[in-house]
Amino acid sequence: MTYIGKPIKRIEDDRFLKGLGKYTDDIKLPGMTYAYILRSPYAHAKINGIDIAAAKAHPGVLAVYVGSDIPEAVAGVPCGWQVNFKNGDIMKEPPHPLLVRTKVRHVGDGVAMIIAEDRATAKDAADLIDVDYDVLDAVVDPQKATAAGAPLVHDDVPNNIAFDWELGNPKEEVAAALASAAHVTELSFVNQKVIPNAIEPRAAIGIHDAAYDKYTLYTSTQNPHLIRLLMCAFVLGLPEHKVRVVGPDVGGGFGSKIFHYTEEALVIWASKKIGRPIKWTAERSESFMTDAHGRDHVTTAKMGFDADGKIVALQSNTYAGMGAYLSSFAPAVPTYLHGTLLQGLYTTPKINVDVTATFTNTTAVDAYRGAGRPEATYLLERLIDLAALEMKVDPAALRRKNFIPAFDGVEQEGYVTQVALQYDSGNYHPVLDKALEMVGYEDFRKEQAAAAANGKLMGIGFSTYIEACGIAPSAVVGALGARAGLFESAQVQVQPTGKVTVYTGSHSHGQGHETTFAQVVADKMGIPMEDVEIVHGDSDSVAFGMGTYGSRSLAVGGSAIVKSIEKVLEKGAKIAAHLLESSPEDLEYAEGKWTVKGTDKSVAFGDVSLTAYVPHNYPEGLEPGMDFSSFYDPANFTYPFGCHIAIVEIDPETGKVDLKRFIAVDDVGNVINPMIVDGQIHGGLAQGIGQALFEEAMYDETGQLINGSYMDYTMPRADDLPSFEVDRTVTPCPHNPLGVKGAGEAGCIGSTPAVVNAVIDALWKGGHEVKDIRMPMTPERVWTAMQG
Amino acid sequence: MQLKGKETFSTSGQQLWDIIMDKDKLAAITPGISRLEVLGEDEYKAVVDISIGPVKGAFKGDLKMVDKDPPNSVTMKVKQMSKIGNADVTVHLHIEEISPTQSTLSFKGLAKMSGVLARMGQRVMTGVAATITKQLFAALQEEVQKLKPNS
Amino acid sequence: MGHSITLTVNGTSVTKEVEARELLVHFVRDHLSLTGTHIGCDTSSCGACTILVDGKATKSCTMLAVQADGSTIMTIEGLASNGELHPIQEGFKENHGLQCGFCTPGMVMTAVDLLQRNPNPTEHEIREGLEGNYCRCTGYHNIVKSIQHAATKMNT
Structure with missing residues (x-):
C-alpha cells in the first residue's frame, strides 16, 4: 500500500491553478452561435400570444423559437423516479415543456429561445419579444398549496398534490405508543427552500455534425450518460448511439447538475435546425430561477x-x-x-x-x-x-x-x-x-x-x-420506483507499455476522482500513480456510467474499477505463468510483478502487458489484449x-x-x-x-x-x-x-x-x-x- | 411592497383634489411620468421613465382612477410594464381638510413587482418609493404655491 | 462602433477593437481566449473574474474593456513563471485549497493582492480579505490555510 490512506496532492490541481481547466462556457467552436432564453417574469400566468416578429428581424438573429415550434411529440423533460399514492395510483406527473406554450408556472419558465451571432445580440432581441400574459394568483407554500381554493399549478392536479406516501409502523401503533409515553416532544418547523448555487452557472453546447448525422452535447452535468439516456429516449427521440454527451470540467454541482434540463434538449434540437453549434450559458439570475432547488x-x-x-x-x-x-x-x-x-x-x-x-x-x-x-x-x-x-x-x-x-x-x-x-x-x-x-x-x-x-x-x-x-442497489431502488439502475461501470485498459487508462462512469466536479481513483488503481496494481490516467465525463470514451451523486463515486464507481483490476490481474497471472513456465496458482502478485512463490523468478507487469499485445510467446487459447470492463451493483x-x-x-x-x-x-x-x-x-x-x-x-x-x-x-x-x-x-x-x-x-x-x-x-x-x-x-x- | 405617505398642504381639500385630477398637473408633479394620455374616462396611458440607482427603465402602462369620492378620496390603479419587470400598484388617496387653508393628503397602497424589479430591485425599491414620495410631495407643494394669489 | 484599445496582458502588448459596452471580463475570455478567468454571477458579487489591473485585484466584470486601455493586466494564466507555480498556487495545491476549481483563479488573484498589501495577515485578516470571493466547495477552511502557507513561503 503506497498510496491508499495518504493525503496525495491532487493531480487535477495544476490545470485549475494555471487557468487551464476547460468548463463548458470555455469551449469556443468555429461557427458558434449563442442562445438566450426569454423567461417568464410571472410565477403563474396564461400566455395569450407571443409576438416574435421584431426579434426575428433584428440584425444578427438567426432564429427565434417558441413553444409551438417544438414538435408535439416532445412533451418535455421527464421525471426519473415514480412514487405511487398511498392508494396505489401513479403520481401526478404533468409535462415539463422545453418552452411553455400555454401557461407559465414559475418565474423563469422558458418562453422563447433566441439564437444569434453573439450573446449580446440574442439578449437585445429578447427585449423585442412581446408576450401577452394573463397573470394568475400563485401558490408558494407546500402546505397551503393543498388548501381548498388554492390556485392550481396544473389544472388537472387536484389540490396540487403530486403524491402522498407513508412508511413505517401503522399510525395507530405509533399513536398508542405516544399516548402512553412519559414525555412527548412536539415540534412544527420549516426546512426552508434553498438554492445549491454551484459557482459555475449551468451551460450547454449543442452541435450537429451533418456528415455523420451525429449530435454532441457539452453540458455542465454530474452524469453525462444519464443525460444522454433521458434526452434521447424520453425527450427528443434521438438514437442514443448518434449522440455524444460530454461533461467537461464542471464547476461544482451539489446535486443541481444531476438533472436533465430543458436547455440541454433545446440546444441539441435547434443545432440541427440551424446547422451551427449553439452555446447557452446561464446568467446567475437564470441559475437562481432554473437550477433545481x-x-x-x-x-x-x-x-x-x-x-x-x-x-x-x-x-x-x-x-x-x-x-x-x-x-x-x-x-x-x-x-x-x-x-x-x-x-x-x-x-x-x-x-x-x-x-x-x-x-x-x-x-x-x-x-x-x-x-x-x-x-x-x-x-x-x-x-x-x-x-x-x-x-x-x-x-x-x-x-x-x-x-x-x-x-x-x-x-x-x-x-x-x-x-x-x-x-x-x-x-x-x-x-x-x-x-x-x-x-x-x-x-x-x-x-x-x-x-x-x-x-x-x-x-x-x-x-x-x-x-x-x-x-x-438497482433491484432495491427499482422496487422503490427508480426508472434507472444505479450501478456503475469501469473499464481498465492496460496499454502495451504497461500504462493504464481507466474509464469511469463516475464524474468529478470537484471531488478529485482523478487523484483518488488513481491512488486505488496504482495500489491495487502495484504501479506508480503517474502510470494511471483516469478518464471520465465523455460518453464517447466511457462506455457507460451513472454519474456522481449520493456520495456514490468511490463506493460504487471505485468498486467497479476494483472489479476490472481483478480481471486484469487474473489474466495477467495466466500470461505471467506462461512466461515463467509456472501455473497461476503458484504465483503471487506484489509491487508490480508476478513472482513464483518461494523463488526469485518474476516477471514485471509491463512485460506481461506487452506480451498481451505482442502475443508471440503466449498461452494457448487465451485472447490477446488486456482490457476489462465491469459493472458493479452494490449489495x-x-x-x-x-x-x-x-x-x-x-x-x-x-x-x-x-x-x-x-x-x-x-x-x-x-x-x-x-x-x-x-x-x-x-x-x-x-x-x-x-x-x-x-x-x-x-x-x-x-x-x-x-x-x-x-x-x-x-x-x-x-x-x-x-x-x-x-x-x-x-x-x-x-x-x-x-x-x-x-x-x-x-x-x-x-x-x-x-x-x-x-x-x-x-x-x-x-x-x-x-x-x-x-x-x-x-x-x-x-x-x-x-x-x- | 407596502406604500404609504402623508403630508400637509396649505390649501383647501378641493384645490388639492383639483390638482390631482388635472392630468397635466398630475403628470408634471409625479416623478418619472413624462406624460398622461387620456384613454377614456378616468383612464390614462402613462409613459414613465425612472432612473434611481439600479432601478432604471422606461415603463409603459396605464393609470385608472376608481372609487372616486370628490374631494375626499380616490383609488389609483397603475399597471406598468418594462423590460426590467412589471409593476402593479394600487394606491388609496385620502384628502382631509383641516381648515379651508390646510389639508392633509395621505396615501397607502401595495405594489406588486415581477422580473428583475422583484428579484434584484426589491430591497432598493423601498428606498426608491420613499424618494419618489418625497419628490412628489415637494412638487405638489410647489403646485399649491402657484395657486396662491401673490406667488 | 469599435474602439481600439492597447494594453499589456500577462507581459505581452495587445491591441484590439472592442465594443463600447463590452466588459473587461468578456474581452479577456472572448477576445484573448484567456478562459481561466471565470464568470460566476451578474452582480459583481462572486469574485470568480478577479484579475490584476495595474497590480490591484479587480473584478473584471466591474470594468469596461475600454477603461482598461493603457493598463497592465495579469490573469491567472500569467501567474506561474516558466511552468513553476507561484507560491500562492503552490499553497492552494499543498493545502487542498480548491475542489471544482471554478472560483480558484479569482481566489488566487485576490490572494496575490492581499499578500502584497499585507505580507503577514492573521486568519481574521485573510477571511476579511476574501469577503468579495465566493467559494461553494471548500467552506474556505483550506483556502485560508493555503494563503497562510503562501505567506510563510513568500516571507522566507
Missing part, C-alpha cells in the same frame, strides 16, 4: 420518551414542495431518501412517516447535497435536543441512552430499521466520545454557566446523524455517520449568531485520501451551516423570488465561518471491496441541526424557552424570539 419541507413531528428517557415512538408529517414540475429525481428525495432515515442512530421501536408532495409556483425542487437525509437528520436531531432541554437531561447522555449498539455487519448482522433499511455497519458511541473530548464538554458547560451569569448567551448544539449513500447502501457539535454566542442586543466553533467527527468507512475527505466534509459543513444561518429562497405571495441574486441570497463568505475542527473514526463498509462509505454529503447532513440546536440551547440557558426559530436564523428572527 433543495429542501422545502413543512413538518410537524412528535417524539415520545419513556420515564427512563428511551424513545418509544416517532410520528412525522411533512408537506414537501416539488416546485412547479417534477424534476428528474424529485419524488425520491422526501420519500426514500428521507422517510427511510428516520430511525437515525436510535433504537426507536415505532416510527411512522407521512409525506404529501405538492406542486407550487416555484422553481422545481430536487436533490441538493444530502437530498432528504439532511431533512431527516434535522427532524430527528432537533427533536432529541429539544427533548433534552424539556426533560432537563444532558443531550449527549440522552443520545447515548438511545444509540443502537455497535455492529460490524460481518460478525453481527446489519441493523434492521423500522423504516425499510438494513444498516451496513455502525459504532456510534466513539464519534460522540471523540467530539465531546475535542470540544472539552465539561469545561464548556462551566464556561457557558459563567457566561449566562454575566448576561452572555452561549450555546452548544449536537447532531448525531446517519445517512444512506453509495447509491444504490446495499452504505451508512456513514458522525457527530457534529456547534458552539455559538448570541449578541443579546442584536440577536446576531456568532458561530464560535464547529466540531465534526465523521465515520465514512475506509479513507483513500484523508486530505480530500476532509475537504469534502469542510464544504458540506459550510453548506449546512449556510442553511442554518443565512440561506433561503424567498418568495413573495405572488411567487416572485425576491432574493434571486448573489447580492441578496446570502451564502456564507469566508468571514462568516470559523476554521473547522474535524476528525474521524473508521468503521469499514462490509459489502464493498474498498470498505468505503462515502463522504460527499455527510458534512451537509449533520451540521444544520447542530447550529440550530446551539442557538436554542443558548436561548434556554438565557431564560428564553423557545422551541424553534425558523431558518435561516437571522439576527431579526433570533432577536424577536428573545423578546418572547
Whole structure:
C-alpha cells in the first residue's frame, strides 16, 4: 500500500491553478452561435400570444423559437423516479415543456429561445419579444398549496398534490405508543427552500455534425450518460448511439447538475435546425430561477420518551414542495431518501412517516447535497435536543441512552430499521466520545454557566446523524420506483507499455476522482500513480456510467474499477505463468510483478502487458489484449455517520449568531485520501451551516423570488465561518471491496441541526424557552424570539 | 411592497383634489411620468421613465382612477410594464381638510413587482418609493404655491 | 462602433477593437481566449473574474474593456513563471485549497493582492480579505490555510 490512506496532492490541481481547466462556457467552436432564453417574469400566468416578429428581424438573429415550434411529440423533460399514492395510483406527473406554450408556472419558465451571432445580440432581441400574459394568483407554500381554493399549478392536479406516501409502523401503533409515553416532544418547523448555487452557472453546447448525422452535447452535468439516456429516449427521440454527451470540467454541482434540463434538449434540437453549434450559458439570475432547488419541507413531528428517557415512538408529517414540475429525481428525495432515515442512530421501536408532495409556483425542487437525509437528520436531531432541554437531561447522555449498539455487519448482522433499511455497519458511541473530548464538554458547560451569569448567551448544539449513500442497489431502488439502475461501470485498459487508462462512469466536479481513483488503481496494481490516467465525463470514451451523486463515486464507481483490476490481474497471472513456465496458482502478485512463490523468478507487469499485445510467446487459447470492463451493483447502501457539535454566542442586543466553533467527527468507512475527505466534509459543513444561518429562497405571495441574486441570497463568505475542527473514526463498509462509505454529503447532513440546536440551547440557558426559530436564523428572527 | 405617505398642504381639500385630477398637473408633479394620455374616462396611458440607482427603465402602462369620492378620496390603479419587470400598484388617496387653508393628503397602497424589479430591485425599491414620495410631495407643494394669489 | 484599445496582458502588448459596452471580463475570455478567468454571477458579487489591473485585484466584470486601455493586466494564466507555480498556487495545491476549481483563479488573484498589501495577515485578516470571493466547495477552511502557507513561503 503506497498510496491508499495518504493525503496525495491532487493531480487535477495544476490545470485549475494555471487557468487551464476547460468548463463548458470555455469551449469556443468555429461557427458558434449563442442562445438566450426569454423567461417568464410571472410565477403563474396564461400566455395569450407571443409576438416574435421584431426579434426575428433584428440584425444578427438567426432564429427565434417558441413553444409551438417544438414538435408535439416532445412533451418535455421527464421525471426519473415514480412514487405511487398511498392508494396505489401513479403520481401526478404533468409535462415539463422545453418552452411553455400555454401557461407559465414559475418565474423563469422558458418562453422563447433566441439564437444569434453573439450573446449580446440574442439578449437585445429578447427585449423585442412581446408576450401577452394573463397573470394568475400563485401558490408558494407546500402546505397551503393543498388548501381548498388554492390556485392550481396544473389544472388537472387536484389540490396540487403530486403524491402522498407513508412508511413505517401503522399510525395507530405509533399513536398508542405516544399516548402512553412519559414525555412527548412536539415540534412544527420549516426546512426552508434553498438554492445549491454551484459557482459555475449551468451551460450547454449543442452541435450537429451533418456528415455523420451525429449530435454532441457539452453540458455542465454530474452524469453525462444519464443525460444522454433521458434526452434521447424520453425527450427528443434521438438514437442514443448518434449522440455524444460530454461533461467537461464542471464547476461544482451539489446535486443541481444531476438533472436533465430543458436547455440541454433545446440546444441539441435547434443545432440541427440551424446547422451551427449553439452555446447557452446561464446568467446567475437564470441559475437562481432554473437550477433545481433543495429542501422545502413543512413538518410537524412528535417524539415520545419513556420515564427512563428511551424513545418509544416517532410520528412525522411533512408537506414537501416539488416546485412547479417534477424534476428528474424529485419524488425520491422526501420519500426514500428521507422517510427511510428516520430511525437515525436510535433504537426507536415505532416510527411512522407521512409525506404529501405538492406542486407550487416555484422553481422545481430536487436533490441538493444530502437530498432528504439532511431533512431527516434535522427532524430527528432537533427533536432529541429539544427533548433534552424539556426533560432537563444532558443531550449527549440522552443520545447515548438511545444509540443502537455497535455492529460490524460481518460478525453481527446489519441493523434492521423500522423504516425499510438494513444498516451496513455502525459504532456510534466513539464519534460522540471523540467530539465531546475535542470540544472539552465539561469545561464548556462551566464556561457557558459563567457566561449566562454575566448576561452572555452561549450555546452548544449536537447532531448525531446517519445517512444512506453509495447509491444504490438497482433491484432495491427499482422496487422503490427508480426508472434507472444505479450501478456503475469501469473499464481498465492496460496499454502495451504497461500504462493504464481507466474509464469511469463516475464524474468529478470537484471531488478529485482523478487523484483518488488513481491512488486505488496504482495500489491495487502495484504501479506508480503517474502510470494511471483516469478518464471520465465523455460518453464517447466511457462506455457507460451513472454519474456522481449520493456520495456514490468511490463506493460504487471505485468498486467497479476494483472489479476490472481483478480481471486484469487474473489474466495477467495466466500470461505471467506462461512466461515463467509456472501455473497461476503458484504465483503471487506484489509491487508490480508476478513472482513464483518461494523463488526469485518474476516477471514485471509491463512485460506481461506487452506480451498481451505482442502475443508471440503466449498461452494457448487465451485472447490477446488486456482490457476489462465491469459493472458493479452494490449489495446495499452504505451508512456513514458522525457527530457534529456547534458552539455559538448570541449578541443579546442584536440577536446576531456568532458561530464560535464547529466540531465534526465523521465515520465514512475506509479513507483513500484523508486530505480530500476532509475537504469534502469542510464544504458540506459550510453548506449546512449556510442553511442554518443565512440561506433561503424567498418568495413573495405572488411567487416572485425576491432574493434571486448573489447580492441578496446570502451564502456564507469566508468571514462568516470559523476554521473547522474535524476528525474521524473508521468503521469499514462490509459489502464493498474498498470498505468505503462515502463522504460527499455527510458534512451537509449533520451540521444544520447542530447550529440550530446551539442557538436554542443558548436561548434556554438565557431564560428564553423557545422551541424553534425558523431558518435561516437571522439576527431579526433570533432577536424577536428573545423578546418572547 | 407596502406604500404609504402623508403630508400637509396649505390649501383647501378641493384645490388639492383639483390638482390631482388635472392630468397635466398630475403628470408634471409625479416623478418619472413624462406624460398622461387620456384613454377614456378616468383612464390614462402613462409613459414613465425612472432612473434611481439600479432601478432604471422606461415603463409603459396605464393609470385608472376608481372609487372616486370628490374631494375626499380616490383609488389609483397603475399597471406598468418594462423590460426590467412589471409593476402593479394600487394606491388609496385620502384628502382631509383641516381648515379651508390646510389639508392633509395621505396615501397607502401595495405594489406588486415581477422580473428583475422583484428579484434584484426589491430591497432598493423601498428606498426608491420613499424618494419618489418625497419628490412628489415637494412638487405638489410647489403646485399649491402657484395657486396662491401673490406667488 | 469599435474602439481600439492597447494594453499589456500577462507581459505581452495587445491591441484590439472592442465594443463600447463590452466588459473587461468578456474581452479577456472572448477576445484573448484567456478562459481561466471565470464568470460566476451578474452582480459583481462572486469574485470568480478577479484579475490584476495595474497590480490591484479587480473584478473584471466591474470594468469596461475600454477603461482598461493603457493598463497592465495579469490573469491567472500569467501567474506561474516558466511552468513553476507561484507560491500562492503552490499553497492552494499543498493545502487542498480548491475542489471544482471554478472560483480558484479569482481566489488566487485576490490572494496575490492581499499578500502584497499585507505580507503577514492573521486568519481574521485573510477571511476579511476574501469577503468579495465566493467559494461553494471548500467552506474556505483550506483556502485560508493555503494563503497562510503562501505567506510563510513568500516571507522566507
